Amino acid sequence: MKSTILVTGGAGFIGSHLCERLLSEENNIICVDNFSSGSKDNILKLLENPRFELIRHDVNFPLYVEVDQIYNLACQASPLHYQNDPVQTVKTNVHGSINLLGLAKRTKARILQASTSEVYGDPEVHPQPETYWGNVNPIGIRSCYDEGKRCAETLFFDYHRQYHLDIKVARIFNTYGPRMQPDDGRVVSNFIMQALNGEDITIYGDGQQSRSFCYVDDLVDGLMILMNSEKVTGPINLGNDSEFTMLELAEKVIKLTGSSSQLIYKPLPMDDPRKRRPDLSQAKEKLGWKPSVALEEGLMKTIGYFTGVL
Template identity: 70%
Template sequence: MRQYNPSQRILVTGGAGFLGSHLCERLIARGHDVLCVDNFFTGTKQNVAHLLGNPHFELMRHDVTFPLFVEVDQIYNLACPASPVHYQHDPVQTTKTSVHGAINMLGLAKRLGAKIFQASTSEVYGDPSVHPQPEAYWGHVNPIGLRSCYDEGKRCAETLFFDYHRQHQLQIKVARIFNTYGPRMHPNDGRVVSNFIVQALKGEDITIYGDGQQTRSFCYVSDLIDGILRLMATGADFTGPVNLGNPDEFTMRQLAELVIQITGSRSQLVFRPLPADDPRQRRPDIRLATDRLGWSPSVALRDGLQLTVAYFDRLLACASITPDEAHSG
């Protein structure tokens, strides 16, 4: 017999962002009432415009570095710029978003007795000396580099979550999210998938940093959201952190060549110096997610890229709308 699952009131911070908007959709489809909170620094109203008329959806402009007073049953904390271009734009604010945002959302969860999810990141592993990266690996992070505002901010947020769990018996769930891609990525966020696709569709040279042999693993957004929901549904005995990502590993050159093939572009590859502290390899060990969540990604890179290319193709095809204007909110 199917278990009865009553509707819940759910807060999603960063809900108008790439991942947050997909999460809001899935939660509403499950019959929940969703309060989407975003300050629209990287998130956009366009990402959730199709939900605005839904009676189960509410949108609020708010910055999580300030306290929020609402009544909800669950909290998903996704608020934080996640691409180097955006999180390095105002590094102090990035750290504040991770740390003060976590404090404010944990305080809210404590007051309400609500279960709370933290969107952590594979960046907590830094430039790893262990490959692939298991959850037990403590990382290799530069605490004073250009990426530190994000890397160390997320590490501190994890510390806060586990201290609230130990000190206040708060129900927490922490996921370390690896590279994720799909529709609604910002076209100018500096991430490799969006960069390569936009450059290929415009017929521009595709920029590869380094020699192109550094590796990443790419998880399609629908797979990632499924993993998040499975984690949130686990019992109080399982907190994480748990890696969520696709364990298939590709070099930057392989990704660029696949994008060129899918788009039919005549773009050429050009190589530039590798940015400081850029990891040489990144691949999740997902055995814990498979064992405890019954989760593993199912969308192959080629299939996911085809869907993502179609999204960017439609975006760029709007003759009177530039990518910046389309995402200006």
């Protein structure tokens, strides 16, 4: 028997890929998005499918639907966007979680929270295991997102303990791929767009800060395996554990695009983490999941997408 699955933030970058995959397995999908950062273009082809339903809705308000599973991806995820309206960012993480947890409680649905590596802040432990509590500035410009996601995790586990709710918590590390917004301010899309347009590539700080980049198809695999696992609650890291500096990423993008872009340097933004790499031991052991798409392969697919957008 196929499930009826709610995906909040379903018109977003990751959400649209998730909806597509869930539909391919013959599930009925209810996609909810307020289009603050999602795009109808991402799900245009899915609208033709009779098992796909789109609802324009803000999760800060209660939602009344009947579902078997809930993936909560509702929240702007790029610093550029979530810092534009920090109060709304906190509300989406906290009020939105409360509303969706209430829905899960009423319908007895399993619910997955798309948390983030940002809960680790600027980490003093490297790579970051799920047991690490993090090093987060509670009053900085990124706090609306970092602390909002941390509070959402608290709510999920309190509902789990108090109401025996069937929850899953995934801590998502940097993810990239087709359908990223060209102007979303994330490093992969920034570098690709600057390279394709022949502009200087902006490096913040000395470029030695590092990140680990997970291709979106790998991440969607991980989310679905976690959701359908009977034994794993989380929190569990999902990402790619290959680590690259910003300079290394910029050099790869310049090489793959054949661009003549030069590098320019600007001051490092406040609270920008110096390093970020997931410890994937739990994902590999408990879920049997690990990423398979190498950075250059994923970048080529992403560059191909942006080339078509320009």
